[in-house]
Amino acid sequence: MNTALNPKSVRIFDTTLRDGEQSPGASLTSTEKLEIARALARLGVDVIEAGFPAASPDDAAGVRQIAEQVGNSAMGDGEISRRVPIICGLARANKNDVDAAWNAVRYASHPRIHTFIATSPIHMRYKLRMDPEEVVERVRDIVSYARSLCEDIEFSPEDAGRSEPEFLYLVLSEAIKAGATTLNIPDTVGYTTPDEFYKLISGIIANTPGIENAIVSVHCHNDLGLATANTLAGLRAGARQAEVTVNGIGERAGNTSLEEVVMALHTRRAMFGLTTGIDTTQIIRASRLVSTYTGIPVQPNKAVVGANAFAHEAGIHQDGMLKHQETYEIMRPETVGLSRSKLVLGKHSGRHALRVQLEELGIQLTQAELDQAFERYKELADKKKVITEADLQALLGAQTNKGEEYYSLQGLQVSCGTMGMPTATVRLRGPDGELHTHAAVGTGPVHATYCAIDAIVGVPNTLLEFNVHAVTEGIDALGEVTVRLQANDNQLPERASPQNGRTHVRTFGGYGADTDIIVAAAKAYLVALNKLLAVSNVARTKGEVVA
Ligand code: KIV
Numbered sequence: 160m161n162t163a164l165n166p167k168s169v170r171i172f173d174t175t176l177r178d179g180e181q182s183p184g185a186s187l188t189s190t191e192k193l194e195i196a197r198a199l200a201r202l203g204v205d206v207i208e209a210g211f212p213a214a215s216p217d218d219a220a221g222v223r224q225i226a227e228q229v230g231n232s233a234m235g236d237g238e239i240s241r242r243v244p245i246i247c248g249l250a251r252a253n254k255n256d257v258d259a260a261w262n263a264v265r266y267a268s269h270p271r272i273h274t275f276i277a278t279s280p281i282h283m284r285y286k287l288r289m290d291p292e293e294v295v296e297r298v299r300d301i302v303s304y305a306r307s308l309c310e311d312i313e314f315s316p317e318d319a320g321r322s323e324p325e326f327l328y329l330v331l332s333e334a335i336k337a338g339a340t341t342l343n344i345p346d347t348v349g350y351t352t353p354d355e356f357y358k359l360i361s362g363i364i365a366n367t368p369g370i371e372n373a374i375v376s377v378h379c380h381n382d383l384g385l386a387t388a389n390t391l392a393g394l395r396a397g398a399r400q401a402e403v404t405v406n407g408i409g410e411r412a413g414n415t416s417l418e419e420v421v422m423a424l425h426t427r428r429a430m431f432g433l434t435t436g437i438d439t440t441q442i443i444r445a446s447r448l449v450s451t452y453t454g455i456p457v458q459p460n461k462a463v464v465g466a467n468a469f470a471h472e473a474g475i476h477q478d479g480m481l482k483h484q485e486t487y488e489i490m491r492p493e494t495v496g497l498s499r500s501k502l503v504l505g506k507h508s509g510r511h512a513l514r515v516q517l518e519e520l521g522i523q524l525t526q527a528e529l530d531q532a533f534e535r536y537k538e539l540a541d542k543k544k545v546i547t548e549a550d551l552q553a554l555l556g557a558q559t560n561k562g563e564e565y566y567s568l569q570g571l572q573v574s575c576g577t578m579g580m581p582t583a584t585v586r587l588r589g590p591d592g593e594l595h596t597h598a599a600v601g602t603g604p605v606h607a608t609y610c611a612i613d614a615i616v617g618v619p620n621t622l623l624e625f626n627v628h629a630v631t632e633g634i635d636a637l638g639e640v641t642v643r644l645q646a647n648d649n650q651l652p653e654r655a656s657p658q659n660g661r662t663h664v665r666t667f668g669g670y671g672a673d674t675d676i677i678v679a680a681a682k683a684y685l686v687a688l689n690k691l692l693a694v695s696n697v698a699r700t701k702g703e704v705v706a
């Protein structure tokens with residue numbers, strides 16, 4: 160098997176921007192996708208699956224932008240110099256999709272086309288309505304067509320976890336003959352167990368003619384909570400590429416999470432004997448960025464990146480920790496980039512100090528962005544004595560998350576409590592540059608604020624999720640709010656899943672941070688509404704809005 164130079168090194172293939180973006184509600188703007196791709200490059204992932212270009216011209220443009228801007232220089236612009244990642248685009252097994260993928264990724268210095276077709280009896284019979292022979296024929300045709308365009312071809316037999324092993328050996332050997340260089344084995348519906356998946360991968364490696372010329376990859380879904388365990392079992396069986404997403408986001412229960420696989424290999428390296436090229440100290444930053452932009456919060460007890468992952472609350476644990484850290488801590492928080500409330504700046508720090516600190520965090524800003532960040536930093540420093548790395552990231556998250564700003568918050572006054580009706584007065588600057596002020600009552604201060612904003616913006620929508628949490632400890636902590644909403648009229652073009660063709664209504668995430676959580680809530684809501692307005696304006700201009 161071709162194990163890419165070092166037989167003990169595992170390639171990390173990140174599909175946050177493709178499979179991850181297929182999670183309900185994780186709809187990202189192209190700027191957000193680009194920022195996430197940059198964070199993935201900083202992490203040191205080997206392959207970025209940047210999207211499914213055949214989905215729409217916007218998706219194709221997003222993948223192309225990533226190919227051009229992240230797939231060429233080693234992070235250019237003075238950022239940490241790392242290897243240039245391979246930029247990959249997904250394509251169903253038809254020429255149209257392959258052409259769309261190639262036309263988007265070809266601008267990268269290392270482009271890859273990833274094509275797939277289902278091989279399980281249930282998928283072939285009911286979804287594809289194709290005989291196994293027809294599927295083999297299609298694999299031959301499409302892989303050789305893709306290979307005529309691009310040297311790096313990945314092929315996936317979809318639903319491999321429920322496919323007949325003998326049939327898989329045949330399909331995979333035909334894909335190799337036709338030019339596939341990576342063979343990815345997906346447990347598409349998260350059905351297998353670690354023992355079964357180990358056997359499946361071992362069987363493929365032992366029985367597929369030509370497999371020694373390819374890299375075997377694993378791609379697991381988490382429907383039974385086994386995605387990480389299955390991925391690790393696949394790597395033990397000889398796979399040398401792991402397909403993962405940041406925070407484990409993805410369709411249904413999600414995909415294997417990047418941070419879990421990377422930290423399992425890192426923490427238990429004596430047992431696995433495998434390495435990755437990931438800079439683990441970038442993990443928390445990438446996790447926060449993805450959660451901020453997708454509006455999908457990380458559950459507090461999530462392994463590695465959850466808020467409680469390194470909290471040792473129980474007295475007995477604290478006692479042990481004080482005596483020797485490793486009594487209850489198998490990983491150091493610093494290893495994943497979690498600083499223990501490090502003081503980074505003081506109230507009197509200047510613009511230069513802010514720039515230096517941000518550069519240390521791997522964040523490069525233009526002069527205009529720095530000026531904006533400095534304003535926000537000063538506002539925060541007036542309210543909060545100690546400004547930590549986490550505060551700076553929250554501040555920056557809120558700044559870069561804005562996208563096109565049709566409405567911006569200019570003022571907010573709330574009255575609430577046990578006496579009287581919660582009331583909010585909101586002042587927004589609108590697209591016309593004019594100030595709009597409105598007061599509304601609600602069931603609580605956030606509801607009243609949202610009613611007042613709705614009255615001004617006038618976009619009927621349903622709030623699907625609202626989450627609030629404190630960035631750091633202490634009474635003066637910054638509060639972070641993430642929201643997710645969808646338009647009520649459902650007129651926006653829907654996006655189809657490349658696998659089951661099912662469309663899901665677009666939803667929009669927003670993030671806001673402030674020492675006042677009602678202000679943070681108002682900012683998050685406006686970010687989501689601005690994104691909705693931007694997408695509906697683009698769709699309207701292109702005549703895509705469905706009546
Ligand atoms: O889960 C899956 O089968 C996939 C394929 C497209 C690789 O995402």
Ligand code: ZN
Pocket residue numbers: 178345347378380414
């Ligand atoms: Zn998948």
